[in-house]
Amino acid sequence: MTLDHDGTPLEEPHPRWHVRVRGLDKSFGTNHVLDHIDFDIERGKVNVIIGASGAGKSVLIKHFMCLLRPDSGSVWVDGTDVFALAPKPLAEFRRKFGLVFQFSALFDSLTVEENCAFPLKEHTRKNKAEIKEIVRDRLNALGLDGTQRKYPGELSGGMRKRVGLARALVLEPEILMFDEPTTGLDPLATRNVDEMILAACARYKVTSVVISHDMASVFRIADRIAMIHDHRILAAGTVAEIQASREPYLFEFIRTSGVAAAFGGRVVPEAGAP
Numbered sequence: 001m002t003l004d005h006d007g008t009p010l011e012e013p014h015p016r017w018h019v020r021v022r023g024l025d026k027s028f029g030t031n032h033v034l035d036h037i038d039f040d041i042e043r044g045k046v047n048v049i050i051g052a053s054g055a056g057k058s059v060l061i062k063h064f065m066c067l068l069r070p071d072s073g074s075v076w077v078d079g080t081d082v083f084a085l086a087p088k089p090l091a092e093f094r095r096k097f098g099l100v101f102q103f104s105a106l107f108d109s110l111t112v113e114e115n116c117a118f119p120l121k122e123h124t125r126k127n128k129a130e131i132k133e134i135v136r137d138r139l140n141a142l143g144l145d146g147t148q149r150k151y152p153g154e155l156s157g158g159m160r161k162r163v164g165l166a167r168a169l170v171l172e173p174e175i176l177m178f179d180e181p182t183t184g185l186d187p188l189a190t191r192n193v194d195e196m197i198l199a200a201c202a203r204y205k206v207t208s209v210v211i212s213h214d215m216a217s218v219f220r221i222a223d224r225i226a227m228i229h230d231h232r233i234l235a236a237g238t239v240a241e242i243q244a245s246r247e248p249y250l251f252e253f254i255r256t257s258g259v260a261a262a263f264g265g266r267v268v269p270e271a272g273a274p
Helices: 057-064 087-096 112-123 128-141 157-169 187-204 215-221 239-244 248-256
Strands: 017-028 031-042 046-050 072-077 097-100 175-179 207-211 224-229 232-238 259-263 266-269
Touching (some): 017 057, 017 207, 031 057, 031 232, 046 187, 057 072, 057 175, 057 207, 087 097, 097 157, 187 207, 187 215, 215 259, 224 239, 232 239, 232 248
Parallel strands (some): 046 207, 046 224, 097 175, 175 207
Antiparallel strands (some): 017 072, 224 232, 259 266
């Protein structure tokens, strides 16, 4: 049995931590991206990963699903050692995850309904009526009723994000991963996407993992925040703990983002910021 730092067995589901990363190292040639990463994802919460471009955020979360394999270290999801899984169990294990891509990654030639039905057709044996009902439920839940026959090109950026989330939800994942969900959106669309993430987490009881640079958005949605810097986890904790940190790089990262401080959950912009 493998024991964690606190003496709990990694082979058993943890009541608090859904994903537990231990000692993760990853290099691509001479580019050392992750250096002995220890990191936890809290069950049923919105967990946000921040850091500079190229810091390794996307590389880290790709290990959760074994889309990448590390040079050393382990990832445990509900007591499962991800990298020990054989190909067939691994394929089934990956259904725990739903992915919402940065630019939605919808098929332009398919309607909204067809895009959302695609995973069900590929990965289940449900009949057409069952698929149609599931798709309709997810679209209705995300305020997308009436878009079924539209094509992605007919939708706004925010609406495409919602369709991407609906598609991710049709397979009933336990963990949703969002890659820069507010990139390229105006402030109102960004707020709508933030509300969408919070609503999905509450309605479907999923664990959310969000990669973001938008610190106003981060403070709006996060239950926990972790920062990657210099190949390692520089800081991790609740929003209040991160806001209270005076770690120089983290403090400067937040300050230069246009968010100087946050009080009582209300983000306060720097003087002169819009």
